[in-house]
Amino acid sequence: MSLHWQRISVPFDYPVHFTRDVLAAANEVLVEAIARREPQRRHRLLAVIDGGVARAWPDVAARIADYVAAYRERLTLADAPLVVPGGERAKNEPAALERLQARLHALGFDRQSVVVVIGGGAVLDMAGYAAATVHRGVRVVRVPTTVLAQADSGVNVKNGVNAFGSKNFLGTFAPPFAVVNDREWLRTLERRDVAAGMAEAVKVAVVRDAAFFDWLEASAGELAAAAADRVAALVERSARLHLAHIADSGDPFELGSARPLDFGHWAAHKLEMLTAHRLRHGEAVAIGMALDAGYAVEVGMLAAAARDRLVRLLRALGLPTYDAALRLCGPGERPRILDGLAEFREHLGGELCVTLPTAIGCAVEVDAMREDVLGRVIDLLARGDAAS
Ligand SMILES: NC(=O)c1ccc[n+]([C@@H]2O[C@H](COP(=O)([O-])OP(=O)(O)OC[C@H]3O[C@@H](n4cnc5c(N)ncnc54)[C@H](O)[C@@H]3O)[C@@H](O)[C@H]2O)c1
Ligand SMILES: [Zn+2]
Numbered sequence: 001m002s003l004h005w006q007r008i009s010v011p012f013d014y015p016v017h018f019t020r021d022v023l024a025a026a027n028e029v030l031v032e033a034i035a036r037r038e039p040q041r042r043h044r045l046l047a048v049i050d051g052g053v054a055r056a057w058p059d060v061a062a063r064i065a066d067y068v069a070a071y072r073e074r075l076t077l078a079d080a081p082l083v084v085p086g087g088e089r090a091k092n093e094p095a096a097l098e099r100l101q102a103r104l105h106a107l108g109f110d111r112q113s114v115v116v117v118i119g120g121g122a123v124l125d126m127a128g129y130a131a132a133t134v135h136r137g138v139r140v141v142r143v144p145t146t147v148l149a150q151a152d153s154g155v156n157v158k159n160g161v162n163a164f165g166s167k168n169f170l171g172t173f174a175p176p177f178a179v180v181n182d183r184e185w186l187r188t189l190e191r192r193d194v195a196a197g198m199a200e201a202v203k204v205a206v207v208r209d210a211a212f213f214d215w216l217e218a219s220a221g222e223l224a225a226a227a228a229d230r231v232a233a234l235v236e237r238s239a240r241l242h243l244a245h246i247a248d249s250g251d252p253f254e255l256g257s258a259r260p261l262d263f264g265h266w267a268a269h270k271l272e273m274l275t276a277h278r279l280r281h282g283e284a285v286a287i288g289m290a291l292d293a294g295y296a297v298e299v300g301m302l303a304a305a306a307r308d309r310l311v312r313l314l315r316a317l318g319l320p321t322y323d324a325a326l327r328l329c330g331p332g333e334r335p336r337i338l339d340g341l342a343e344f345r346e347h348l349g350g351e352l353c354v355t356l357p358t359a360i361g362c363a364v365e366v367d368a369m370r371e372d373v374l375g376r377v378i379d380l381l382a383r384g385d386a387a388s
Pocket of ligand 2: 200265281
């Protein structure tokens with residue numbers, strides 16, 4: 001008998017830029033991001049553009065071409081930009097993923113070519129997954145264009161698509177080559193999407209940063225009005241908290257069961273599927289947080305006043321705290337939302353681990369939730385919704 005214990009470690013590092021007018025010829029952030037490892041070489045890139053972005057910014061392809069022309073010694077376009085459907089469709093329809101993989105194949109993409117993805121969280125997730133599977137990983141420079149993607153998903157190390165009726169069933173851990181957050185994109189977002197993205201900032205404030213929560217409360221009026229400076233400040237603080245978690249948690253690729261930044265997410269993922277994505281991810285997260293905070297109060301872990309602050313903040317930001325889908329029942333009158341717990345457990349790896357707040361800024365993990373208590377909290381949320 002013999003044993004060899006193999007140990008390898010692969011350090012990842014990537015820059016996250018906060019800038020404005022990323023495609024202005026005078027702005028070198030993007031070219032520096034793409035060429036950061038081999039500054040002398042010419043880099044081949046394909047831009048993948050969210051259909052919603054292409055609609056709101058009709059000159060985006062021309063601006064990319066001008067930008068690349070301005071840096072022709074360092075950049076070259078492999079092809080015209082590929083516009084893909086925006087929103088959850090990008091993750092639901094296998095055709096979008098296959099089209100991108102096929103294009104990368106046809107273009108002879110190699111592992112040092114760069115996919116520059118300009119879009120919301122859904123397009124970034126899909127394109128990131130495509131890129132991670134081509135040659136086992138080609139470089140991705142993310143240019144997130146929504147509040148959610150700039151504040152959370154775009155600076156993260158995950159990607160994925162929905163499959164077999166399960167949210168993010170297929171996906172990989174693949175840190176980006178670089179991230180460029182440009183607040184100008186946010187100007188054309190629907191109000192609904194601005195609010196949805198703020199839910200992730202509220203989430204990270206509740207579990208990690210009471211001072212940030214205070215700031216969100218104090219700024220709620222301006223945030224709800226999408227005041228650009230306030231939204232940019234929210235984005236940067238939230239992004240930095242998410243980045244700190246990835247760097248410092250000791251488990252960036254989620255090998256253990258704990259998911260401290262997934263507060264509100266077991267129900268959120270289920271709600272997104274139950275509503276066939278009528279609810280945006282951030283909206284579902286807001287409802288999931290109201291549910292889990294309500295649960296924490298019912299089991300004596302959280303003061304009712306703290307839950308009330310959270311619910312008031314979510315509403316002030318224009319976010320929902322209840323949806324009728326919470327009461328959709330399956331066989332035996334069992335609320336289907338409860339299946340979200342088992343699905344979350346499966347996603348984690350067998351052991352349930354749900355983050356619940358114990359105060360604003362503090363959270364703990366629990367390994368079980370009582371279904372009768374959840375049922376009661378859903379009734380309370382429904383009544384609160386009807387009263388408001
Ligand atoms: N990978 C991760 O770690 C992670 C974390 C959180 C969320 N997510 C995923 O992110 C997705 C949600 O992302 P999202 O909230 O960015 O929404 P989204 O990607 O669904 O985009 C929402 C809508 O906005 C449009 N859009 C995007 N940018 C625009 C712009 N600048 N102007 C006008 N319209 C624009 C899109 O076309 C779409 O119609 C979900 O699939 C969620 O699961 C992933
Ligand atoms: Zn989320």
